[in-house]
Amino acid sequence: MTVAEAISTGDEPRDLARDWPLGMFDALKAAGIRQMSYVPDAGHSTLIRLFNEAPEVKTNVLTTEEEGIAIATGAWLGGQRSVVLMQSSGVGNCINMLSLPVQTRTPLLMLVTMRGEWAEFNPWQMPMGQATEACLRAIGVTVLRAETGADVVQIVAQAAGMAFDADQQIAVLISQRLLGKKKW
Amino acid sequence: MDRREAVAKLLAARNGALVVTGLGSPSYDVHAAGDSADNYYLWGAMGGAALTGLGLAQAQPGKRVMVITGDGEMLMAFGAMATIAVAAPHNLDIIVLDNQHFGETGMQTSHTGRGIALHKVAEAAGFAETGELRSLAEVDDLALRLIEPAAGPRLFVLKIKAENLPRSLPPRDAVFIKNRFRAHLGLGTC
Numbered sequence: 001m002t003v004a005e006a007i008s009t010g011d012e013p014r015d016l017a018r019d020w021p022l023g024m025f026d027a028l029k030a031a032g033i034r035q036m037s038y039v040p041d042a043g044h045s046t047l048i049r050l051f052n053e054a055p056e057v058k059t060n061v062l063t064t065e066e067e068g069i070a071i072a073t074g075a076w077l078g079g080q081r082s083v084v085l086m087q088s089s090g091v092g093n094c095i096n097m098l099s100l101p102v103q104t105r106t107p108l109l110m111l112v113t114m115r116g117e118w119a120e121f122n123p124w125q126m127p128m129g130q131a132t133e134a135c136l137r138a139i140g141v142t143v144l145r146a147e148t149g150a151d152v153v154q155i156v157a158q159a160a161g162m163a164f165d166a167d168q169q170i171a172v173l174i175s176q177r178l179l180g181k182k183k184w
Numbered sequence: 185m186d187r188r189e190a191v192a193k194l195l196a197a198r199n200g201a202l203v204v205t206g207l208g209s210p211s212y213d214v215h216a217a218g219d220s221a222d223n224y225y226l227w228g229a230m231g232g233a234a235l236t237g238l239g240l241a242q243a244q245p246g247k248r249v250m251v252i253t254g255d256g257e258m259l260m261a262f263g264a265m266a267t268i269a270v271a272a273p274h275n276l277d278i279i280v281l282d283n284q285h286f287g288e289t290g291m292q293t294s295h296t297g298r299g300i301a302l303h304k305v306a307e308a309a310g311f312a313e314t315g316e317l318r319s320l321a322e323v324d325d326l327a328l329r330l331i332e333p334a335a336g337p338r339l340f341v342l343k344i345k346a347e348n349l350p351r352s353l354p355p356r357d358a359v360f361i362k363n364r365f366r367a368h369l370g371l372g373t374c
């Protein structure tokens with residue numbers, strides 16, 4: 001059974017409050033995504049499994065997040081749309097590499113799951129979590145925030161349009177409140 | 185060996201390969217061999233050349249991609265060798281022009297001048313073919329070898345003289361270079 005089948009609600013309408021990763025996956029597939037790169041985060045785990053089961057999408061696991069920014073630039077050079085998945089702590093690793101899509105005006109879609117902003121148990125997550133949005137804006141990336149499951153699906157769909165149809169560099173920040181409290 | 189002669193030999197035998205260059209002297213070397221729409225020059229984003237090559241190679245599986253970069257730029261992409269080995273493209277070759285120095289910034293000795301062998305790192309990571317070349321005659325053989333189909337990613341280190349040659353500057357307009365490269369592949373602008 002595939003992940004999509006395992007978490008399918010059958011004939012019931014999809015509840016995006018719970019099934020938003022599936023909605024996001026459908027939105028990204030509809031946007032024509034062909035490459036996905038990631039440093040894992042618990043908040044992205046369902047999406048990563050869905051992409052790893054999608055034969056038409058090439059996935060790359062990264063050693064550090066800025067690698068994904070360069071891969072996305074190369075993918076677009078070769079005519080493919082891509083998405084980069086990371087946690088907010090990884091945004092700090094990306095800053096200089098973001099000069100590549102910003103300066104070359106290459107479409108970029110980053111999906112960032114947030115830490116350090118809501119019910120955070122680990123204080124080490126706070127500095128980068130609080131700096132994430134400011135860092136992205138400082139280097140020239142447009143930032144959109146999603147607070148609910150319905151939000152995130154709609155925002156990802158339109159962010160993909162802005163990125164790939166208008167040559168924009170866009171990060172969608174997925175609220176820690178939506179991801180839920182991590183159990184320790 | 186002379187870096188410009190080595191690069192000119194590889195490009196003369198590129199046979200339709202798409203080329204990505206690392207910032208600094210490798211960009212000048214490739215430009216000196218002849219500007220071309222299928223060259224993608226980086227002027228920054230240090231550590232990004234090999235992975236830009238990976239994204240391109242995955243998007244264009246029918247074409248060979250050759251990344252030409254320096255030892256300093258590749259050292260900043262150390263983890264990229266793991267990412268590329270795991271991705272295992274059959275159409276990505278990385279050429280490291282290794283003068284064992286950070287040439288652009290005052291010729292400070294780099295890690296490769298202190299014993300780090302990038303081709304051995306790539307081999308340990310799982311690249312299909314790797315090697316270290318010290319003469320132009322070996323580059324002639326490599327140029328022929330690169331035209332042959334690969335079983336996976338390849339990385340070759342070319343030990344070159346540490347010298348700053350007259351700069352041959354590619355256009356710095358990054359959007360122009362991008363659009364020219366994409367147009368070469370039949371791709372449009374937004």
